[in-house]
Amino acid sequence: MSKIITGKGQKLYLKAKKIIPGGTQLLSKRPEMFLPDLWPAYYSKAKGCKIRDLDDREYTDVSYMGIGANVLGYAHDEVDAAAKKAIENGGMCTLNSPEEVYLAEELLRLHPWAGGVRYAKAGGEAMALAARIARAYTGKDIILFCGYHGWHDWYLSANLSDKNALNDQHIAGLAPLGVPSGLAGTNLPFHYNNFEEFHALTEMHRGKIAAIIMEPIRNDLPENDFLQKIRQTASMAGIVLVFDEITSGFRLCAGGSHKVLGVEPDIAVFAKGLTNGYPLAAIIGRGDVMEASQDTFISSTFYTERIALAATLKNVELYQKYRVWEKQTEYGRMVQEGWKEKAEQYGLKIETGGILPLGHFTMKGKEDPLVYKTFFTQEMLKRGYIASTSFYASYSHSPEIINDYIENTGAVFKEIASINANGHTVESNLEGTVCHSGFGRLI
Numbered sequence: 546m547s548k549i550i551t552g553k554g555q556k557l558y559l560k561a562k563k564i565i566p567g568g569t570q571l572l573s574k575r576p577e578m579f580l581p582d583l584w585p586a587y588y589s590k591a592k593g594c595k596i597r598d599l600d601d602r603e604y605t606d607v608s609y610m611g612i613g614a615n616v617l618g619y620a621h622d623e624v625d626a627a628a629k630k631a632i633e634n635g636g637m638c639t640l641n642s643p644e645e646v647y648l649a650e651e652l653l654r655l656h657p658w659a660g661g662v663r664y665a666k667a668g669g670e671a672m673a674l675a676a677r678i679a680r681a682y683t684g685k686d687i688i689l690f691c692g693y694h695g696w697h698d699w700y701l702s703a704n705l706s707d708k709n710a711l712n713d714q715h716i717a718g719l720a721p722l723g724v725p726s727g728l729a730g731t732n733l734p735f736h737y738n739n740f741e742e743f744h745a746l747t748e749m750h751r752g753k754i755a756a757i758i759m760e761p762i763r764n765d766l767p768e769n770d771f772l773q774k775i776r777q778t779a780s781m782a783g784i785v786l787v788f789d790e791i792t793s794g795f796r797l798c799a800g801g802s803h804k805v806l807g808v809e810p811d812i813a814v815f816a817k818g819l820t821n822g823y824p825l826a827a828i829i830g831r832g833d834v835m836e837a838s839q840d841t842f843i844s845s846t847f848y849t850e851r852i853a854l855a856a857t858l859k860n861v862e863l864y865q866k867y868r869v870w871e872k873q874t875e876y877g878r879m880v881q882e883g884w885k886e887k888a889e890q891y892g893l894k895i896e897t898g899g900i901l902p903l904g905h906f907t908m909k910g911k912e913d914p915l916v917y918k919t920f921f922t923q924e925m926l927k928r929g930y931i932a933s934t935s936f937y938a939s940y941s942h943s944p945e946i947i948n949d950y951i952e953n954t955g956a957v958f959k960e961i962a963s964i965n966a967n968g969h970t971v972e973s974n975l976e977g978t979v980c981h982s983g984f985g986r987l988i
């Protein structure tokens with residue numbers, strides 16, 4: 546197959562790196578995370594699961610679909626019509642948007658255990674609100690956390706006492722520069738499904754813990770009543786249990802995955818899947834816990850803007866109307882099975898993981914998994930796909946799209962097998978450098 550032809554996108558990114566430190570606003574959108582120097586980087590148009598780059602080349606997105614935000618698909622007509630109506634009627638005003646109340650009512654209807662709702666604009670920011678509310682409610686400082694929850698001081702402070710604390714929770718290379726050293730010891734990690742480790746922390750910091758902050762599910766299913774035991778510990782000790790549903794919410798059902806898992810938190814936080822791509826996050830919680838947000842100052846002009854609220858309200862309605870979680874699960878299953886089948890067919894070893902709507906694979910061979918990942922992305926790009934080793938299912942995918950994707954995946958797996966069989970390395974077949982896996986300065 547011919548080589549990748551670079552164009553306007555690659556050129557614009559070179560300019561971006563000179564004037565935007567780090568190149569982009571989101572690590573997961575850095576071209577280096579996909580295909581250094583060769584990634585199209587920018588889009589001119591996105592619709593459904595189709596993307597056009599700045600050179601008007603069309604691709605099918607079988608990767609992150611707006612980094613998990615577009616559960617219905619890009620530029621969804623009905624969601625965008627709600628946003629356009631909000632624009633026409635004034636996206637901003639001195640009075641409040643009624644959609645704030647309508648959306649709150651709907652979120653509370655979907656989560657009857659909750660009694661109050663606040664909004665923010667981004668996921669990590671909403672997690673900072675949740676941490677603040679939990680600390681305000683309990684009057685305590687310490688947080689026990691598991692997984693990734695954003696970039697804010699409360700979270701990065703985990704790396705103050707142990708510079709590697711976040712390595713296996715999120716990624717390596719997160720220096721807590723700029724985070725006040727006084728926060729050391731206030732955010733302590735535990736690992737999913739390791740109740741003993743969690744329990745030891747609760748014993749060690751008995752009486753000082755404000756919150757337990759975790760995703761209810763992401764890669765692994767909870768084992769041995771892990772979530773139930775955490776719930777019980779939190780209830781007995783008066784600790785606020787916060788479920789981060791930013792990525793897990795609106796994947797397995799309409800609302801939080803905790804509804805399927807059968808454990809209710811005290812606070813749940815949504816963004817991404819809640820909005821189909823509009824900038825809004827919601828923090829919902831037990832009535833008494835959320836009341837604490839009246840005693841601590843949380844207030845922002847743009848939290849009130851109408852466009853994202855109106856679009857989100859429509860997305861939540863359509864997500865239920867189209868029973869989107871059923872499609873996410875069906876397509877996710879097809880993809881995970883397809884990856885395994887094609888790997889087996891060509892004698893390659895892969896490990897798959899993730900809940901069905903958010904699957905991923907890692908190729909295990911003689912070379913670094915990142916080499917295989919880069920090669921896969923490179924070859925799939927030539928075949929018209931925005932692909933990585935993850936697949937986030939969306940309503941805009943279809944069985945036909947998935948079947949074609951799996952066929953093309955098989956063709957790339959076959960290329961890898963034949964490179965190996967001929968005694969060559971996959972790395973020597975890369976047209977650029979190996980993709981990055983963690984956080985670091987860009988040169």
Ligand SMILES: Cc1ncc(COP(=O)(O)O)c(C=O)c1O
Pocket residue numbers: 667668669670672693694695760789791792793816817
């Ligand atoms: C579980 C979880 N928490 C928090 C965040 C941060 O959200 P945002 O990127 O909107 O700030 C993410 C984003 O990937 C996430 O997956």
